[in-house]
Amino acid sequence: MITTHGEGKKSSKKMDSKVIIGDADALIALAFDKDSLHNQAVSVSEMLFKTNAQVIFPDTAISEAITALLRKHSNPELSGYIAQQYKDGVFRVEYISEELMKLAVDLFNPTGSKQNTFFDAIVASTAKYLSAEAIFSFDNWYKKLGFQLAADLC
Numbered sequence: 303m304i305t306t307h308g309e310g311k312k313s314s315k316k317m318d319s320k321v322i323i324g325d326a327d328a329l330i331a332l333a334f335d336k337d338s339l340h341n342q343a344v345s346v347s348e349m350l351f352k353t354n355a356q357v358i359f360p361d362t363a364i365s366e367a368i369t370a371l372l373r374k375h376s377n378p379e380l381s382g383y384i385a386q387q388y389k390d391g392v393f394r395v396e397y398i399s400e401e402l403m404k405l406a407v408d409l410f411n412p413t414g415s416k417q418n419t420f421f422d423a424i425v426a427s428t429a430k431y432l433s434a435e436a437i438f439s440f441d442n443w444y445k446k447l448g449f450q451l452a453a454d455l456c
Contacts, residue, residue, distance in 0.1 A: 323429040324359040325439035326366035360428045
């Protein structure tokens with residue numbers, strides 16, 4: 303099972319503990335042991351667990367991870383595993399509202415790097431909306447937007 307610290311709950315705007323927003327790349331790295339970032343993702347996850355951080359995934363990050371595991375990594379088993387964990391309520395999830403989508407549109411730059419997707423803009427807008435301390439991702443674009451990465455909390 304993937305440890306996400308805050309299992310089975312919908313997030314809410316008021317949080318008592320450290321809030322970390324999870325991105326698809328971290329979820330993939332945790333699940334896929336052949337990912338080059340797997341060991342680092344496990345270390346960050348363990349640190350977040352020890353500090354009782356709440357890792358909240360936008361619902362779109364979970365969808366992106368499920369799709370990438372199937373398409374990019376040709377791994378239907380892991381794709382199905384993440385989908386089942388979602389169904390079982392393992393992840394703390396922030397469901398994307400119209401307000402969050404509009405924040406994401408403001409952050410998204412369609413003429414920027416193809417690596418910085420609209421999904422990333424949703425993660426960043428969720429982090430802003432929930433006043434997250436960091437983003438559990440390995441994408442340095444978030445730093446350019448002024449966010450801290452969870453790995454930097456170690």
